[in-house]
Amino acid sequence: MNGDASLEQLRREGRVVIVGASLAGLRAAETLREKGFAGSLTMIGDEPYEPYDRPPLSKQVLLGMAGADRTALPRRRALDATWRLGVPATGLDMAAGRVRLADGDEVPYDRLLIATGVRARPWPHAAEAELDGVFVLRTRDDGAALARRLAERPKRVLVIGAGFTGSEIASACRERGLAVTVAERAAAPLVGALGGVVGAVAAELQREHGVDLRCGVMVTALEGDATGRVRAAHLSDGSSVETDVVIVSLGATRNTEWLAGSGLGAGPRGIACDAGCRAFDIRGIVTDDIYVAGDVARSPHALFGYQFLSLEHWGNAVSQAETAAHNMLSASSDRLPHLWMPAFWSSQFGVNIKSVGVPTLGTEIVVSQGSLADRRFVGVYGYQGRVIGAVAFDHARWLPFYQELIETTVPFPPPFPTVDRRPEGRRPVDADFPDPSVPTHGPTVTLSGYSPADRRMTFTPAH
Amino acid sequence: MTQSLLHQILDYANRADPYPIYEELRKTPVHHEEDGPYVVGTYYEIRSLLHDPRISSDARNLASTARDPLAESAQEGSALPPSFLRLDPPEHDRLRRMTNRPFGPPHSPHRVDGMRGELRDIVAGLIDGIGDPGRIDLVEEFSYPFPVTVICRLLGVPREDEARFHTWADTIAASLDPDPDADPTERGKESHEARMQLGMYLAGLIEERRKKPGDDMLSELATAKGPDGAMTTMELLSTAALLLIAGHETTVNLVTNGMLTLLRNPDVLQRLRADPRLAVPVVEELLRFEPPVQLVPQRTPLADIEIHGVTIPKGASLWLVLASGNRDPQRFENPDRFDPDRRDIQHLGLGSGIHSCFGAPLARLEAQLALAELARRLENPRLLEDPPPYRQNAVLRGPRHLPIACDGIRP
Numbered sequence: 110m111n112g113d114a115s116l117e118q119l120r121r122e123g124r125v126v127i128v129g130a131s132l133a134g135l136r137a138a139e140t141l142r143e144k145g146f147a148g149s150l151t152m153i154g155d156e157p158y159e160p161y162d163r164p165p166l167s168k169q170v171l172l173g174m175a176g177a178d179r180t181a182l183p184r185r186r187a188l189d190a191t192w193r194l195g196v197p198a199t200g201l202d203m204a205a206g207r208v209r210l211a212d213g214d215e216v217p218y219d220r221l222l223i224a225t226g227v228r229a230r231p232w233p234h235a236a237e238a239e240l241d242g243v244f245v246l247r248t249r250d251d252g253a254a255l256a257r258r259l260a261e262r263p264k265r266v267l268v269i270g271a272g273f274t275g276s277e278i279a280s281a282c283r284e285r286g287l288a289v290t291v292a293e294r295a296a297a298p299l300v301g302a303l304g305g306v307v308g309a310v311a312a313e314l315q316r317e318h319g320v321d322l323r324c325g326v327m328v329t330a331l332e333g334d335a336t337g338r339v340r341a342a343h344l345s346d347g348s349s350v351e352t353d354v355v356i357v358s359l360g361a362t363r364n365t366e367w368l369a370g371s372g373l374g375a376g377p378r379g380i381a382c383d384a385g386c387r388a389f390d391i392r393g394i395v396t397d398d399i400y401v402a403g404d405v406a407r408s409p410h411a412l413f414g415y416q417f418l419s420l421e422h423w424g425n426a427v428s429q430a431e432t433a434a435h436n437m438l439s440a441s442s443d444r445l446p447h448l449w450m451p452a453f454w455s456s457q458f459g460v461n462i463k464s465v466g467v468p469t470l471g472t473e474i475v476v477s478q479g480s481l482a483d484r485r486f487v488g489v490y491g492y493q494g495r496v497i498g499a500v501a502f503d504h505a506r507w508l509p510f511y512q513e514l515i516e517t518t519v520p521f522p523p524p525f526p527t528v529d530r531r532p533e534g535r536r537p538v539d540a541d542f543p544d545p546s547v548p549t550h551g552p553t554v555t556l557s558g559y560s561p562a563d564r565r566m567t568f569t570p571a572h
Numbered sequence: 573m574t575q576s577l578l579h580q581i582l583d584y585a586n587r588a589d590p591y592p593i594y595e596e597l598r599k600t601p602v603h604h605e606e607d608g609p610y611v612v613g614t615y616y617e618i619r620s621l622l623h624d625p626r627i628s629s630d631a632r633n634l635a636s637t638a639r640d641p642l643a644e645s646a647q648e649g650s651a652l653p654p655s656f657l658r659l660d661p662p663e664h665d666r667l668r669r670m671t672n673r674p675f676g677p678p679h680s681p682h683r684v685d686g687m688r689g690e691l692r693d694i695v696a697g698l699i700d701g702i703g704d705p706g707r708i709d710l711v712e713e714f715s716y717p718f719p720v721t722v723i724c725r726l727l728g729v730p731r732e733d734e735a736r737f738h739t740w741a742d743t744i745a746a747s748l749d750p751d752p753d754a755d756p757t758e759r760g761k762e763s764h765e766a767r768m769q770l771g772m773y774l775a776g777l778i779e780e781r782r783k784k785p786g787d788d789m790l791s792e793l794a795t796a797k798g799p800d801g802a803m804t805t806m807e808l809l810s811t812a813a814l815l816l817i818a819g820h821e822t823t824v825n826l827v828t829n830g831m832l833t834l835l836r837n838p839d840v841l842q843r844l845r846a847d848p849r850l851a852v853p854v855v856e857e858l859l860r861f862e863p864p865v866q867l868v869p870q871r872t873p874l875a876d877i878e879i880h881g882v883t884i885p886k887g888a889s890l891w892l893v894l895a896s897g898n899r900d901p902q903r904f905e906n907p908d909r910f911d912p913d914r915r916d917i918q919h920l921g922l923g924s925g926i927h928s929c930f931g932a933p934l935a936r937l938e939a940q941l942a943l944a945e946l947a948r949r950l951e952n953p954r955l956l957e958d959p960p961p962y963r964q965n966a967v968l969r970g971p972r973h974l975p976i977a978c979d980g981i982r983p
Contacts (some may be wrong), residue, residue, distance in 0.1 A: 369589055481661065486623075506926045509623040526874045527625035529661035 112440055119219055120438055123148040126208055126216050127199045129224030129364075130154025132162070132182060133403030133426040137222050139185045140434035150190040151216055155197035155225075158249055163344055165424060166252035167274050168456060171281035173260060177253035178360045183519050198225070201371040203390070205399065219398065220437045223368075223388065224430065226404040227361035227421060227460040232269075237331040243355045245276060253561065255341070259285060266290070267342050267352040269328050271298030273455045275358030276311065280457035281349060283318050290343040290350050290459040291327050292342070295543050303500055304466070307488055310481050310502065314458045322349075331355060349445025359536055361421060363405050373399065384446040386433035402429040407466040408447060413467055413497070413514065422453045422572030450512055451498075454505070460484060463505040468513040475522045478529045479504055488512065490540055491521025578608050581893075582641060582966050588959035590969070591908065594896035598901060603878035609869070609889035610882075613896035613921065614700045615903035617879055617925045620894055622925040627871050629927060630660045631782060634872045635887025652771070653806055655814035657927065658870065664926065670800050671811050674792035676933065683789070687725070694721050695945045705708045705981055707956065710734070710974040711828055713945070716742075719823035723816055728788020729777065730754075740770040745821055767813075774812050778805060825864035825970030826939045830855070831946060832974060833862055835955045837910050841947055848944035854913040857899075859921030861910050866895040867971045868923065894920040914916070940957075953978040 122190040125141060127134045130152045138150055154160075169175040200209035207215045229245035232238035233525065242263075244255045250275035259266070259282065266282045268275045271293035282289045295301065297308030298315060315322045327345040334340045342344040343349045368375040373396075374389035375381075381389045382401040386408065389395050401408075403426040407419040428449040436444040469491025479502075487507055490498035496519045499511035514523060538562045578587055580784040582591045597603055597613035604610045612618055621627055624887040631654070671859065673679045698714050708714075720741045724734045747763030778794050785791035803811065834841040834854070844850045856927040876883050884890060897920045899907040904916070922929035929935065946953075956975040963972045 483662070485665065487664070506924075506928070507625055508621060509925075510620070510625060513620060525626055525877075528628055528874065529625075 116438065116440055119148065120145060121147050123219040124151070124217060125149070125222070126151045126153065126218035127222045127224060128153045128208060129222075129226055129403065130156070130160050130192070130194060130407070131224065131226055131426075132160065133224035133226070133430040134180055134222070135160035135430075136187070136427050137224065137402055137430035137434040138188050138190055139141070140431045141438065142186060142188060144435065144438055146438055148219075150188065151193060151214070151218075152188075152190045153193045153196065153198050153210065155195070156248060156250075157195035159192070159194065160464070161249050163247070167246055167277040168281060169231065170252045170256050170365055171259060171278060172284055173256060177256060179248060180252075189294070199367050201368055201373065203372050203396070203399070215251045220400065221398060222400045222402060222430075222437065223405065223425075224401070224403040225364040226369070226426075227363050230355070230359045230362045232355075232357045232359075234331070237333075237339075239337075239356070240331060240333040240339040240355075241337050242353050242386065243331060243357065244262065245357050246278060247361070255354075255356065259287065263287060263353040265350070265352045266354045266356065267292065267350055268327075268356045268358055269342075270294075270358035271311075271315075271322070271324075272301060272358060272360060273299065273453075273457075275356070276315070277455060277457050278356050278358060279315060279320050282316070283320060283458070284556045288321070289319075290323065290352065291315060292326055292344060292350075293322070293324045294327050296324050298322070298324075300541070300543055301469075303468055303475060303488075304471065304490075304536075305543075306481070306538060307500055307502075308541075309549045310484055314460060314484060315391045318458045361404070363419075365405065378417075379405050381417060382406050382408045384409055384411070385436045385444045386447055387436070388430060400433040402426065403435040411446075411448060412450075412518075413470060418451070418467070420449075420451050422451060424452055425449050434476065449516065450507075450510075459501050461505055462502055463508055464498065464500040465508050465512045466490065466496070468498035468500055469542060470497045471540045471542070473521065474535040474540040475529070477523060477527050478507060478534070480533060483523065489514075489521065489523060491537060494521055495519065496521045496523060576605050577603055578605050578641070579610065583610075584962070584964055587692060587962035587964075587966065587969060590895070590966075591752075591899055593804075594893060594899060597893060597896055598900060602638050602882040602884060604882070608718075609891045610884045611829060611891045611899075612879070613893040615897040615900035616896040617753040617922060618892045618894065618920055621871070621879075621890070622868075622920075622923060622927075624877070625891065626874050626877055628660050628874050629658055629664070629871055630654070631658055631870065633660075633874060635885075635890060650904065652813060655810045657814055657818065661926065666800055667803070667811060668926075668930065670796060670798065670803055671793065671815075671914040671930065673796060673798050674789045675930075679798075680705075680792075682825040684937060687722070687934070688937065688941070689721060690725055691941050692945075694718060694725075695942050699945060699949050699981065702981060704861050705951075705978045708976050708978070710831055710946075710976055711824065711971060712973065714942070715824045715831075715974070718827065719938060720816075720818050722823075722934070723908055726788070726810060726934070727790045727815070728781065730773070730788055732771070736773070737770075740766045741816060741820060744770070744817060745963075753814075770813070770816075771809055774809055775805060778808055778812075799852075815931070819935070821965075821968045821970075822864040822929075822931075823938055825968060826855075826858065826935060827942045828971050828974050829862040829864065830858050830939055830943045832955070832960065832971060833858060833910055834943065834947065835953060835976065836958070840910070840912055844944060847950065850912060851940035851944040853914075854943060856917050856919070857910060857912045857914055858939070859916060860904070860914075860919030863895050863898060863919070863921035864968060864970060865921075865923070867891050867893040867967055869967060871891070894923065922944060949982045951979040951982060 141441045160182045162182050165180050170177045198208050198212045199211050207217050209215050229247035255329040265288040267293045268279050271291050276298050279289050279291050297310040300308035323449045328342050329345050330343045332338055332341045339355050341349050341351050363379045370392050374391050380401045383395050386400045388399040388401050404421045407417040409415040410418050429447050432445050432447040451467055452465045468490045470492045472490040474488050476486050477489045487504045488500045496514040501508055593614055600614055602610050656664045675683050702708055702713050720738050724737050729737050743762055743766035781791040781794045785795045795809055869891045873884050873886055875886050901907050922932045953976055956977055960971040960974045
């Protein structure tokens with residue numbers, strides 16, 4: 110059978126299995142159908158819910174403006190899929206082309222898409238993590254449980270880790286009028302993703318909104334009362350915080366354990382795939398029938414030195430899923446590269462934060478528009494003399510311009526005047542990123558080196 | 573071809589169908605004639621320039637040597653400070669932010685949607701008031717009065733003053749659309765007079781609202797207590813004038829162009845009659861196909877910038893021809909086809925970037941309600957003249973009259 114005929118047969122009666130029934134999985138499935146895939150489609154998800162949207166969980170849901178059960182993702186089209194929800198995948202047999210499920214079933218595939226995403230990194234001390242009142246926030250159930258607890262008006266909430274999720278949670282708590290302490294190991298919030306210069310702005314923003322922000326400290330222990338409810342947290346500076354709700358917001362762990370021993374290039378950094386979303390096996394050879402998309406993927410990006418990037422970004426999940434779906438049904442000459450420009454947004458303390466490119470690669474930053482003091486600005490990141498990323502605080506409408514600068518590798522600092530350039534925008538300064546070998550809450554973009562089969566990373570919890 | 577492209581864009585003879593000229597324009601990335609403005613008509617280049625922080629909207633950055641044949645009509649004889657349309661950040665941002673506070677999300681998410689019932693009533697009243705269904709001038713009888721009434725209600729102009737407001741608005745709008753046969757000095761005087769009277773009236777109304785605020789936008793602007801404080805009376809006057817002028821002519825043209833386009837595409841009109849929900853994609857496609865603002869003539873670079881090898885010098889006058897970008901075949905399939913089923917519809921009709929249309933949510937709703945209701949109530953409507961007579965204005969392009977006939981008006 111020649112290639113065209115087998116592709117035609119795949120489109121007509123092939124079996125596609127998608128593991129991971131969240132944003133990337135859903136959009137991939139929809140794209141497959143849109144492109145005329147008429148075969149069988151199986152959606153496997155470990156949660157019992159149909160695909161839902163996560164960004165509202167740390168915003169509208171915590172504010173009580175929308176129930177966690179109202180976050181279902183809008184559907185672009187009917188899917189005609191077999192849904193295996195609430196049943197995690199537990200293994201992969203690449204040779205036989207089968208996915209094993211927790212209930213013992215095996216699902217055969219002709220094409221497999223892995224979009225298992227990430228989960229919240231739990232509090233490292235299991236017994237303390239079990240205390241009533243200790244939460245993480247990643248899933249719909251997490252969101253519902255936390256929103257319920259916040260509605261009971263706890264006397265104080267402690268957020269451990271001031272990355273984007275932790276900061277948004279703190280913001281929502283303040284908006285609800287709750288007392289909040291934020292404990293962050295680094296010198297300021299958001300430093301992992303945006304560096305110390307912008308982190309300092311985020312710190313001011315938090316303090317101005319009444320957050321008891323403690324930076325440069327670690328939480329060393331959580332203490333429960335006799336009934337097993339959390340009552341206090343002990344900090345590395347010797348102080349303690351009395352609290353009845355603790356939210357552990359220490360970044361994410363990639364859901365790749367189920368692939369251990371499968372021979373796929375999957376590890377703690379994610380699953381390595383080529384720019385066409387095809388997974389690498391452990392030998393560094395690309396597979397033909399296994400694709401990866403979303404938070405769990407890491408793939409080389411031409412614009413950023415072909416380094417493997419892991420992007421925990423909403424838009425990346427959508428774009429990579431669409432590319433993967435296209436490529437699954439295409440001959441090699443018709444495949445498309447996933448060349449999505451990293452971009453994310455956050456909304457906290459009344460400020461819209463948006464970023465393009467890879468700020469974490471940046472060594473310097475220049476404020477090209479507006480002012481840090483006003484908290485309305487565009488910060489441009491430079492790396493080896495070129496523009497590599499940009500962040501906007503309440504200035505998002507300008508970002509398409511900076512995206513073009515990154516795409517066309519414009520020199521840094523950008524050699525031209527802009528509207529609203531202030532004195533502080535005349536000279537770049539050190540962007541002040543922490544040493545990447547020191548884990549904090551984790552940035553949303555991770556540079557994960559060049560090796561497609563890198564399994565060596567270990568995360569050493571600081572606590 | 574003997575006439576220059578620039579001349580052709582401005583030539584009234586081409587008003588009814590400027591699109592073949594735009595097609596010519598798109599053949600060069602940047603069109604420039606001696607002394608004239610630099611004109612850009614391709615989609616991606618326009619979109620880039622709309623987001624480019626090297627481009628200023630502030631007339632003070634325009635070199636004195638820059639010649640712009642449209643400059644004179646921009647803001648003649650106004651004693652008011654420039655509105656945020658003609659300012660750069662941070663002043664632009666501050667004024668727009670303050671104006672948005674009583675208008676849109678996050679602080680006023682219900683303002684526009686809350687006007688839905690009122691808009692429906694105004695539309696119904698205007699259609700009820702149509703005289704002879706055998707000869708309707710849709711502009712005079714419908715499109716023209718509609719947005720002025722809406723802005724009065726939005727600002728909180730008392731009902732009994734609306735008639736006066738209409739008269740001033742008409743005179744000012746006429747000055748934006750010079751009639752070549754009229755005496756320019758006389759017209760200038762009239763328009764100046766109308767601006768003065770409108771300004772005095774608004775200043776008085778602002779005073780009243782400061783003392784006794786209502787829930788209208790002017791009251792909220794006059795008594796704002798947000799982080800930016802309240803506007804000065806001059807800023808407030810300038811802003812109110814901007815809302816009136818920018819929100820008026822544009823909406824008139826959107827509704828009129830809409831009905832004209834629907835009458836030229838009777839299958840779409842029929843579908844809209846059967847399903848008023850089609851009004852949403854119809855209006856989006858309309859903003860692409862016949863945008864009420866054809867070009868943005870008031871930008872200038874803060875430094876020399878290069879586009880595809882052409883240098884646009886600092887301080888030069890730069891025109892972005894949105895209506896041309898909207899018909900760019902590099903961006904839209906079959907761009908000259910009116911197709912409300914188009915799914916890929918990121919048009920430039922409302923601009924983009926920080927100066928993107930402030931009133932967009934209101935304009936969309938006005939046009940959707942108006943077109944759906946006209947489609948439903950006019951029985952067997954047809955054009956009496958095609959093309960209809962157009963206004964002079966090449967920027968805010970639209971018919972001066974739209975003579976139509978119908979067999980009757982449904983209740």
